[in-house]
Amino acid sequence: MKTFEFRPKLFDALKNYSKEAFLSDLMAGIIVGIVALPLAIAFGIASGVSPEKGIITAIIAGFIISFLGGSKVQIGGPTGAFIVIIYGIIQQYGEKGLLVATIMAGVLLILLGVFKLGTIIKFIPYPIVVGFTSGIALTIFTTQIKDLFGLSMHIVPADFISKWIAYFQNFITISIWPTVVGLLSILLIIYTPKFSKKIPGSLVAIVLMTVLAYILKTYAGITSIETIGDRFTINASLPHAQVPNMSWEVIKALFPTAITIAVLGAIESLLSATVADGVTGDKHNSNQELIAQGAANLITPLFGGIPATGAIARTMTNINNGGKSPVAGLIHAVVLLLILVCLGPLTKHIPMACLAGVLVIVAYNMSEWRTFRQLLKNPKSDVAVLLITFFLTVIFDLTVAIEVGIVIACLLFMRRVAETTNISVITDEIDPNAGLDIAINEEPLTIPEGVEVYEINGPYFFGIANKFEEQMVQMDDRAKIRIIRMRKVPFIDSTGIHNLTSLCRMSKKEGSQIILSGVNEKVHAVLEKSGFNDLLGKENICSHINIALDRAKEILSK
Structure with missing residues (x-):
């Protein structure tokens, strides 16, 4: 058995690197950095942390994943898949608990890569992946209803069913202007690609809606449009590294959650790298990619960041705009750093309803509803795994869904193997x-x-x-x-x-x-x-x- 060889794709890419390749990577990196900005802010806020922590995650994790990764074009950072997990950890253990769980997940990911277990992740049944991805999408959509319609709710229940009961009870408090901003944001994101493939719709929506909200607030006296600055104090600088106190009791309590973060991060990053391979014709190193993901999740939380993984949308944006090597990913991280330091204070004017609109589109794209509907026509055992994973993700949490889904899938697989003998x-x-x-x-x-x-x-x-x-x-x-x-x-x-x-x-x-x-x-x-x-x-x-x-x-x- 061959031992693991540490060989990031960046090292190979720089051997015959040319000026033309750099210019191509530079343009792709700038565009991806701009695309990543609204998503990083939205994912940070939806996860229950301040907006700059989403940007910090995109900067540090994005840089490490590109520097150490096993894919030429993978772009890393915060993703929608982690929103539900992060929010639940913060509610139960606080941000310090999130920090500890993310560091543990980083260690687990590194171990997966070192022991060459990258290929094992690919054996997780497809109905499980679709089930919890669709469940996460529905949960993200659910969390954005309050901000999208400007509902006057002091406390939003944590669980799915209680949330919707509270929404229906408080829907009479709907505010017109936040609703207009949120719906216009959704329309802008949907129709921008029809006019321009280069400029991301989410960026267009954030710029235009921020200007609209500022004008309405300053010149029309409309104060019902809540902005990031109304809810958060933004620190436009990179924080100093802080190592948490990790007691054995906390480690034991958070270990199952850390496993969930590691498994989900591994699945999403390797899925993203595989999709990228299909477009570029390259072949990623799954074990090297897991080590990069692990290093990113080990280091980023020390600076206040949240869990990160490979992002399919940003990776495809990188490819479509000419990204040739991991240098594009490094540039994207530098662009985000410059935006945070130079333009960070301006983010306080972004309407919360606009970010809700961005996340509604993210949830829709994650939902894979066409694939979900197609899988319902498959054998009953696959349908059972799909629906159980989906409903457990929505009603309980992702940790339970992944654990139960994998156990059920294994049992069904063993039954099928037994039937073939x-x-x-x-x-x-x-x-x-x-x-x-x-x-x-x-x-x-x-x-x-x-x-x-x-x-x-x-x-x-x-x-x-x-x-x-x-x-x-x-x-x-x-x-x-x-x-x-x-x-x-x-x-x-x-x-x-x-x-x-x-x-x-x-x-x-x-x-x-x-x-x-x-x-x-x-x-x-x-x-x-x-x-x-x-x-x-x-x-x-x-x-x-x-x-x-x-x-x-x-x-x-x-």
Whole structure:
């Protein structure tokens, strides 16, 4: 097994870097930085932290992910997927708890990369990914109703159902101007791409609605449009690093949440990198990417940031605007830093309703409702996983949804594998052309009287072991010799070994003999290591059915 090789894509990209590539990266980095600004602010506020912390996350995490990452064009930063998790952690443990959970998640991501587990993340079933992504989208939309319509609510309940009950009870407090600003923002984001592909609709909406809100407030005396400055005090500078006090009790309490952040971050970043590969024709290094994501989530919280991961929308913006290497991602982080330092104070005039409109569009794009609807036509087991994950995400939280969804998916997978393994019984003749383990023989192989041949087709694991044992017990006759053909058994687990061991001991008591046929090298090595060979006898483990039948005849003659 090869050891992990630390090799960021940036190092390879700089080997033959040219002036033309830099100019292309420069333009892409500037545009992506501008696109990332409104999203970083919106994600920060929606997560329950101040807006500059969203920008700080985009700056630091974005720089680290591009510097250390395994993808040429991946852009990292805060994403909508984490909003629900972050908000829940802050409500329960405060911002210090969020800091600790993010650092732990960073360590877990680095370990995933170092131990080359990047490919394992890809085996998480697609219905689970769609289920919790759609659930997060609905939850994000739900959290924005108050600001979108300017409802007068002092306390917004935490859980989904209570939120909507409170919204309906307070909908009579709807404010016209915030509603107008929010709906205009949504329309601007939707229709801007029809006029310009380069300028992001979210930026257009924020600039125009901020100007509109300022004019209405200053010259028309309309004060009902709440802005960022009305709710937050913005610190337009990078904070100093602070290491938190991490007690064992806090670590134990936050460990499940840290796992959720790490798993979600890994899935989203690798999904984004895979999508980028499909467009650019490049191939990302999943383990290197996980290390970069881990380093970003380990360092960013020390400066007050929130969890970060690869962002599909910003990554695609980078590609579409000519980004060629990780240099574009580094430039995007520098652009955001300059905006924070030079233009940070101006962000206080951005209307909250406008940011709500931005997040409504983000939620819509995340919802994947067409994919969700298509998956409902799939087998019932997939539909069950999809709906359970979706409703658990919405009604409870993402941690519970991921844990339960993966457990259910694993159980259903094991059931499907068990269903693909079948057992057949042969008592008369064997077709010589029907198996790879049979020596060349024109004539059918006759099975002697008193011999039964069982063939297992598929993995011999705990899902099938008991089924095989039950089938043998159901046979009324007492065969003197039972040959078990295992030529199509790719692997065997501890339960299968235990089952075979019990079968051998039971057969000895009954005066019958077990012979194994066609055991492949991998399965044979497992049996030998377990001590099964000594119990059965090496002479009774045969390479193919001809030898097994000859051995059976030898035993019968004695």
